[in-house]
Amino acid sequence: xxxxxxxxxxxxxxxxxxxxxxxxxxKVLRSDAAWEDKDEFLDVIYWFRQIIAVVLxxxxxxxxxxxxLGIAGFCLINxxxxxxxxxxxxxxxxxxxxxxxxxxxxxxxxxxxxxMVSVTENATAGCVISQSSQFFRGSPLxxxxxxxxxxxxxxxRLEGLS
Amino acid sequence: MSTMFADTLLIVFISVCTALLAEGITxxxxxxxxxxxxxxxxxxKQSKKLEKKKETITESAGRQQKKKIExxxxxxxxxxxxxxxxxxxxxxxxxxxxxxLMGMFNSIFxxxxxxxxxxxxLSYIQGLSHRNLLGDDTTDCSFIFLYILCTMSIRxxxxxxxxxxxxxxxxxxxx
Numbered sequence: 001x002x003x004x005x006x007x008x009x010x011x012x013x014x015x016x017x018x019x020x021x022x023x024x025x026x027k028v029l030r031s032d033a034a035w036e037d038k039d040e041f042l043d044v045i046y047w048f049r050q051i052i053a054v055v056l057x058x059x060x061x062x063x064x065x066x067x068x069l070g071i072a073g074f075c076l077i078n079x080x081x082x083x084x085x086x087x088x089x090x091x092x093x094x095x096x097x098x099x100x101x102x103x104x105x106x107x108x109x110x111x112x113x114x115x116m117v118s119v120t121e122n123a124t125a126g127c128v129i130s131q132s133s134q135f136f137r138g139s140p141l142x143x144x145x146x147x148x149x150x151x152x153x154x155x156x157r158l159e160g161l162s
Numbered sequence: 163m164s165t166m167f168a169d170t171l172l173i174v175f176i177s178v179c180t181a182l183l184a185e186g187i188t189x190x191x192x193x194x195x196x197x198x199x200x201x202x203x204x205x206x207k208q209s210k211k212l213e214k215k216k217e218t219i220t221e222s223a224g225r226q227q228k229k230k231i232e233x234x235x236x237x238x239x240x241x242x243x244x245x246x247x248x249x250x251x252x253x254x255x256x257x258x259x260x261x262x263l264m265g266m267f268n269s270i271f272x273x274x275x276x277x278x279x280x281x282x283x284l285s286y287i288q289g290l291s292h293r294n295l296l297g298d299d300t301t302d303c304s305f306i307f308l309y310i311l312c313t314m315s316i317r318x319x320x321x322x323x324x325x326x327x328x329x330x331x332x333x334x335x336x337x
Binding site: 043065066111116 | 280303322
């Protein structure tokens with residue numbers, strides 16, 4: 001199969017400027033899918049990055065993976081996974097979209113900010129759980145798994161904002 | 163410590179609400195007006211047309227073709243400028259609302275550690291991340307830093323979900 005040439009498919013409907021219809025997601029995992037609309041494909045890349053950011057934020061926060069190593073790891077995985085997806089799996093012709101850099105840039109900063117929020121939330125939850133734990137004071141991951149049923153209600157207890 | 167997690171969740175919730183509020187204000191003042199709809203459609207049409215023309219143009223293209231492209235670029239620039247002027251109304255309203263809201267939230271969360279960062283921020287960011295916090299633990303996070311991170315991530319996603327983000331072609335030509 002030559003790069004970028006695909007069999008014709010009727011173009012999928014898309015909501016305006018960034019939201020995606022359910023039918024688009026059915027194309028996402030098909031390596032032979034045709035991407036007639038460039039914006040549609042870029043939106044898929046964008047939302048994939050956001051999902052990766054949230055998932056990695058949860059994993060990094062729970063492990064915990066701290067410091068700039070964690071941030072560098074996120075950047076590499078985020079860029080690497082999407083690169084493998086569009087380059088090897090879908091075999092997209094990157095030049096049609098302005099090159100590999102344009103595809104890598106798509107939604108990267110927003111996903112980075114989302115990752116920071118996700119990892120901070122989970123790191124904070126980990127700190128709170130390990131502080132409140134009656135059983136373990138070690139890895140928040142172990143604490144989380146063992147103590148969640150008893151600790152979670154205390155975790156969400158609001159003691160007022162003042 | 164348990165209130166810290168509740169504060170973290172609350173700040174994410176505040177960020178979502180303020181992003182929705184900003185888009186709501188912009189919709190009321192800008193997005194639903196005929197002038198904005200007309201200008202936006204015009205800008206998107208021209209951007210796509212110009213992008214296609216630039217892709218097909220070659221080095222040896224005639225002077226007339228290049229002049230035509232320059233005229234189209236000028237027209238697009240004028241329309242973009244008009245679009246920005248229309249958006250200015252909502253920007254003032256949002257700025258005014260947010261100044262009041264931020265003042266209120268800053269006083270509520272003043273001096274409170276709202277989250278624990280999983281890393282030590284760079285020194286020039288610590289002024290923001292450790293703002294008005296006691297102690298030397300630089301992994302303590304202040305309200306404003308977490309709010310900025312939340313806004314950076316959540317606002318654009320909300321715009322995309324609601325279909326209110328500008329098209330890529332228009333953004334590219336505007337830059």
